[in-house]
Amino acid sequence: MKIVVLVKQVPDTTNVKIDPKTGTMIREGVPSIVNPYDKHALEEALRLKEERFGGEVVVISMGPPQAIRALEECRAMGADKCYLLSDRRFAGADTLATAYSLGKAVEKVAPDFDLILCGQQAIDGDTGHVGPQLAEYLSIPQVTYVRSLTVEKGRAIAEREIEGGYMEVEVPIPALFTVTKNLNKPRYPTVKGIFEATAEEYPVLTADDVGAEQERIGLKGSPTRVKKIFAPEIKPRGVMIDGDVEEQVEQLIKILSNLNLV
Numbered sequence: 001m002k003i004v005v006l007v008k009q010v011p012d013t014t015n016v017k018i019d020p021k022t023g024t025m026i027r028e029g030v031p032s033i034v035n036p037y038d039k040h041a042l043e044e045a046l047r048l049k050e051e052r053f054g055g056e057v058v059v060i061s062m063g064p065p066q067a068i069r070a071l072e073e074c075r076a077m078g079a080d081k082c083y084l085l086s087d088r089r090f091a092g093a094d095t096l097a098t099a100y101s102l103g104k105a106v107e108k109v110a111p112d113f114d115l116i117l118c119g120q121q122a123i124d125g126d127t128g129h130v131g132p133q134l135a136e137y138l139s140i141p142q143v144t145y146v147r148s149l150t151v152e153k154g155r156a157i158a159e160r161e162i163e164g165g166y167m168e169v170e171v172p173i174p175a176l177f178t179v180t181k182n183l184n185k186p187r188y189p190t191v192k193g194i195f196e197a198t199a200e201e202y203p204v205l206t207a208d209d210v211g212a213e214q215e216r217i218g219l220k221g222s223p224t225r226v227k228k229i230f231a232p233e234i235k236p237r238g239v240m241i242d243g244d245v246e247e248q249v250e251q252l253i254k255i256l257s258n259l260n261l262v
């Protein structure tokens, strides 16, 4: 069985700040990590390979050259092949152009795939678009928000999370699944795996390598435009005042005096 896993390198969002002037993310000094949901996708692919079907787990990531670090982590976890899709011409891609570019990479390096696994969303962009858009591009069935996956010959049965419960969906494979954190517990890479993974070279594919049409990639191929981006203003927490009316008035005056409002 050939399983493709899509992995995005993202900034560790607990530290992310937005530059109020340019509206762009301040990336300096912010560590990058593998998108957490994608680790669950990779874990599931490895589990299906090791426990049921054998075969190959192929990881593809699109991003700048430093996204190689994400591939190293995936390789150290046990992925068989890892590819980076990287080209200046991909810059400015919205989710549609990203999904198209990743689709071209899948057609190039793993056209005979049985499953594609993605995270339910990237923790920076947060749209959850890329998986479904890629399934549309490849004209294959998709199941989103998967919390359990059983694969049989020619078909897969997935439980997808919905509000207050779950829905069981059966699809023929090849198919694409986006996964939640309830699916499994990702393994830690072994020390040996980390050493081997960092010593390896990973193929870097350009737009020409995957035969991507110039009109469909990067800013040029993106029908959406970000008009404004800003961090919401953080307001101080409210204070509850207890007691009878006189006590409450007393406390209120104290609070307002501290704020220099009376």
Ligand SMILES: Cc1cc2nc3c(=O)[nH]c(=O)nc-3n(C[C@H](O)[C@H](O)[C@H](O)COP(=O)(O)OP(=O)(O)OC[C@H]3O[C@@H](n4cnc5c(N)ncnc54)[C@H](O)[C@@H]3O)c2cc1C
Pocket: 006, 007, 008, 009, 035, 037, 038, 060, 061, 062, 063, 091, 092, 093, 094, 095, 096, 098, 099, 102, 117, 118, 119, 120, 121, 122, 123, 124, 125, 126, 127, 128, 129, 130, 131, 222, 224, 225, 226
């Ligand atoms: C107009 C516009 C311009 C943009 N310009 C830029 C830019 O210049 N530079 C930039 O970095 N971003 C840019 N972005 C953001 C970029 O489009 C998104 O980061 C990207 O399309 C993925 O969307 P997302 O983060 O919402 O992922 P989601 O759709 O939430 O991700 C779902 C899953 O898809 C897979 N996935 C998503 N992205 C990738 C990837 N790159 N590689 C492998 N797997 C992936 C992962 O499995 C992930 O869990 C731009 C967006 C817009 C709308």
